[in-house]
Amino acid sequence: MKKNRRKRDSNETIAQRDLSVIWHPCTQMKDHEKLPMIAIKKARGPYLYDFDGNRYIDAISSWWVNLFGHANEKINKAVKSQLDRLEHVLLAGFTHEPALRLAEKLVELTPKGLERVFFADNGSSAVEVALKMSYHYHRNLGKERELFLSLSNSYHGETIGALSVGDVGLYKETYEPLLIKNIQTPVPEDESQEATKKALYALEKILARDGKRISAMIVEPLVQGAGGMHIYSADYLKEARKMTESYGIHLIADEIMTGFGRTGTMFACEQADIVPDFMTLSKGLTGGYMPLSTVMMTEDIYSAFYCDYSQRGKSFLHSHSYTGNPLACSAALATLEIFEKENILEKNRKKSAYIYEKLKKFRKLENVEKIRNIGMIAAVELSGYSADKRVGLEVYKYALRKGVLLRPLGNVIYFMPPYIIKRKEIDKMMDTAYRAIERLTKK
Numbered sequence: 063m064k065k066n067r068r069k070r071d072s073n074e075t076i077a078q079r080d081l082s083v084i085w086h087p088c089t090q091m092k093d094h095e096k097l098p099m100i101a102i103k104k105a106r107g108p109y110l111y112d113f114d115g116n117r118y119i120d121a122i123s124s125w126w127v128n129l130f131g132h133a134n135e136k137i138n139k140a141v142k143s144q145l146d147r148l149e150h151v152l153l154a155g156f157t158h159e160p161a162l163r164l165a166e167k168l169v170e171l172t173p174k175g176l177e178r179v180f181f182a183d184n185g186s187s188a189v190e191v192a193l194k195m196s197y198h199y200h201r202n203l204g205k206e207r208e209l210f211l212s213l214s215n216s217y218h219g220e221t222i223g224a225l226s227v228g229d230v231g232l233y234k235e236t237y238e239p240l241l242i243k244n245i246q247t248p249v250p251e252d253e254s255q256e257a258t259k260k261a262l263y264a265l266e267k268i269l270a271r272d273g274k275r276i277s278a279m280i281v282e283p284l285v286q287g288a289g290g291m292h293i294y295s296a297d298y299l300k301e302a303r304k305m306t307e308s309y310g311i312h313l314i315a316d317e318i319m320t321g322f323g324r325t326g327t328m329f330a331c332e333q334a335d336i337v338p339d340f341m342t343l344s345k346g347l348t349g350g351y352m353p354l355s356t357v358m359m360t361e362d363i364y365s366a367f368y369c370d371y372s373q374r375g376k377s378f379l380h381s382h383s384y385t386g387n388p389l390a391c392s393a394a395l396a397t398l399e400i401f402e403k404e405n406i407l408e409k410n411r412k413k414s415a416y417i418y419e420k421l422k423k424f425r426k427l428e429n430v431e432k433i434r435n436i437g438m439i440a441a442v443e444l445s446g447y448s449a450d451k452r453v454g455l456e457v458y459k460y461a462l463r464k465g466v467l468l469r470p471l472g473n474v475i476y477f478m479p480p481y482i483i484k485r486k487e488i489d490k491m492m493d494t495a496y497r498a499i500e501r502l503t504k505k
């Protein structure tokens with residue numbers, strides 16, 4: 063008698079079921095009438111494997127989170143061992159070893175002066191916490207500062223507060239009436255001294271007008287990620303820090319993307335030699351394993367909230383159920399241990415030099431306008447295509463067919479691979495992108 067076997071799962075069968083129930087992030091779902099959904103079955107090192115047996119180099123570290131490859135042995139071991147001890151407990155009135163050890167480690171690693179750690183569970187939430195804390199700090203000191211300041215072209219997440227301080231129209235425009243008050247000052251157009259000076263001049267004018275009404279300036283230090291891997295100089299950061307400080311404005315360094323070695327130093331702020339009042343961390347913090355974020359802050363900020371419970375309105379009451387989850391903290395501790403024991407920043411320097419060498423070749427292509435690189439980030443900006451041409455999508459589709467996951471930001475094709483990527487994988491990743499861009503010129 064024939065057994066009534068279930069059809070073997072394939073990308074197509076999984077995708078069919080998926081599309082009848084899941085609403086995906088950052089996606090116009092109608093695109094999937096034509097664009098196949100890739101169903102990932104497993105992953106190891108820099109590779110993702112789908113249900114049809116194809117493998118893809120994860121050239122964007124799964125949205126910039128994965129630092130040491132998928133199914134990393136050391137992180138796996140740490141999470142498994144934590145799982146048998148404590149999976150979760152609330153962090154109000156209770157604590158646990160992984161959160162404590164992680165907080166101690168982060169205080170040690172981040173610039174001196176950031177001495178307190180507040181846990182949350184994703185990047186946008188960390189940004190919300192920093193914005194609320196900054197505003198609340200001033201209020202506790204009897205000052206009403208209802209404005210925030212951020213850079214043009216910035217991205218800080220997509221919850222309402224984080225969207226308000228961001229400047230990527232695609233995500234923000236629709237929600238304009240709901241947003242909190244924020245002013246934007248122009249980001250330097252490039253890394254040159256001239257661009258730096260021009261942007262500082264604009265900042266000076268804004269501060270002279272509104273400086274006393276601004277709680278905090280928030281920046282993605284050195285690189286604006288979602289804004290197209292736009293790089294600006296450390297000098298700008300250094301000067302902006304001095305200028306805003308003189309108005310009593312906090313600096314929030316949003317290192318959610320730049321943190322943990324991405325720009326060549328452990329934190330991008332180190333390159334400008336500045337200590338911000340707040341630093342937000344997430345993404346690479348857990349090596350790409352689990353959602354977790356932290357807001358680092360100075361003792362001065364912490365002290366402004368430390369008072370008797372009866373002083374109503376002074377306590378910082380912000381909570382997420384999964385705040386400081388022990389499994390996520392154990393993944394973070396294992397990630398930081400890899401940095402410590404394996405000389406990662408030094409090894410990355412050699413890899414990024416190799417990536418940069420290969421990047422130079424893209425200049426030859428007639429549709430390439432600019433190339434940019436810093437640390438383990440490299441980007442190629444195309445010229446002459448309007449947004450509705452969606453050339454990024456063409457590059458994405460071609461690269462997938464060739465076994466590379468690239469996810470361009472508009473006309474910017476970028477590489478942000480896991481740090482364990484090897485030379486031959488770098489070759490494949492970049493040669494594939496080169497051919498994808500070259501093909502566009504022939505269409």
Ligand SMILES: Cc1ncc(COP(=O)(O)O)c(C=O)c1O
Nearest residue numbers: 184185186217218219287318319
């Ligand atoms: C600089 C920066 N801040 C905040 C966020 C938001 O983080 P999440 O996606 O975890 O909410 C991102 C995400 O890309 C980011 O790049």
